[in-house]
Amino acid sequence: MSTTTPTPELSAGFLKSLARIAGAGRLLTDPADCWPYGYDNSRLHALPRGVVFAADEAQIMALVALCRDAGVSLVARGRGTGTTGATVPDRGGIVLSFERMDSILRIAPEDRLAVVQPGVLNEQLQRAVGAVGFFWPPDPTSAASCTIGGNLAYNSAGPRAVKYGTPRENTLGLVAVNGRGERLRTGVLTTKGVVGYDLTRLIIGSEGTLALITEATLKLTPLPEAKRTLRAAYADIHAASAAVSAIMAQPVIPCALEIMDAAAIRTVQRYAGLDLPEGVGALLMIEVDGPAAGIDQSVAAVAAAADHAGLIELRRAESAEEVTSLWKTRKALSPALRHIAPKKINEDIVVPVSRMGELIEGLEGLSRESGVQIVNFGHAGNGNIHVNLLIDPDDPVAVESAHRCLDEMFSLVLRLGGTLSGEHGVGIAKRAFVEREIDAPVLALMRDIKRQFDPAGILNPGKGFPEETAEHPARQR
Known part of the structure; x- marks a missing residue:
C-alpha cells in the first residue's frame, strides 16, 4: 500500500551537498535503488527521494543541519521490521539507514x-554478551533481523519483559x-543517577521524532543458571486469565508467560x-528461570498458582526435546496464520492482567458481529495481547468490516483501562487513534517537547501522534 504526501523536488544544490555529506558509496538517489527503503512490515510504502547510509556522528550532524535548513524530512531506519509504518517516508525526503553502523x-x-551502535542486530548482541555470561533482556520475535536502534525507537521488548522489563528499564x-x-x-x-531530567527514557520509544540514536549504553543481566518450561491447558480463556492473575500475584515472576486463545489453537491444529x-x-x-539451587521451588510455586479452576492439563518439560515439543504450538502459529488469510491486521494492545478475560471475550463478540476472524495470543504476564484480524485485502466489504472492528477494539481496550500499543x-x-488515549493538555505538551528537540519539524514528521491542525510554521516555507 502506497502512502505519500507530496513534497517539493530536491534542488540540485541540496543533492550536491547531500552527496558530499553522505560520502562515497553511502548515497542512493535512483528511484529503483531507493524503493526497498520505503517500506516496513506494515506493508505501507512511500518512495524516499534519497537514502543515506549512516557512517558516524559528524556525518549525521551535518545531514540533519542540511535537512533542517532545506525543510526536508529525515526518517531513521534500521531493518524495517516494524509493523506500524514508523519508518515509511510518507513525506518523501531522505531515509537515513543505520544498517552499516x-x-x-x-x-x-x-x-x-x-x-553499541544502533545497527547492531539484537541476536548479534545476545551472542556476544552471552559469551561472557550475560544477556540483554529485550527479545522481540524478530531478534534475528531487528536492530538495537529499532528496539529503542519502539521500546520493543518481547516475552522476557514480564520479568526483566523493556528497553527503557535496560x-x-x-x-x-x-x-x-x-x-x-x-x-x-551507573545504575544510579538522578542529575537532570531522564531524557534517555524520553527518547526511547519516540520513533525517531525527537533525535537520531547513534550509540546506546545497555544494562546487561547475568544469564540464569537454570530454566524450566511448563504448558498449561485450560477449558476456556477465563480460566486461563484467572490463572495468569494468580501467577502474577505470587512472588515468583516467570521469565515468559504467553497465552493463546481458542481461535489461535484451532488455527494451529488445522495446519x-x-x-x-x-x-x-x-x-x-x-x-x-533463576538460580539452580532454587529452581524446583520456583517452578512448584508457579505451578501451584497455575492450578486454577478450569485447568485440564499441566505439563512440565524434563528435557530439551520436551521443551521444543511444548513450544511447538506457539511457534507454529505465525506460519499457520499465513495460510488462512492473505493479510492480517496485527495489533499489540495492552490491558491490566486482571482484565484479559474481558478483553478476549469482547474480541470474540466483535468477531461474531463483524464476521472478521480474530486470533489472539501474546504476552499474558503483562497483558500485552497481539490481536490478529484476518482479512482478504481484495474484498472491500471485508476490509471495511475489519476497520470498523479495529475502531471498536480500541474503544474496548480503553474502557478496560488499557493502552493502544x-x-x-x-x-x-495508529496515529489517528492517539487522541482517544492521551488527553489534550498532555498531547500539547508532547508537541511542545517535539518542537524543542526538532524546531524545523524534519525528524520523522507526522509519526507517533496526530499533527496540529494548523501547519507547523517551519513547513510553511
Missing part, C-alpha cells in the same frame, strides 16, 4: 553494560543527534499435528 563498541561484564544512556543537529549525551554509566488434550480453550506457555509503536497506523 553495526559495531559493538564495548562489553564490560564488571559494570554489567555494553556500548538502557543506561544514549548518544543522539537532535533536529537542531546537536549531539546529545543522556544518562549515566500442524499437536499433542493437546480434548476440550482445550486456552493455553499458557510458562518459563521460570505495548511494543509495536504508533507510526502511521
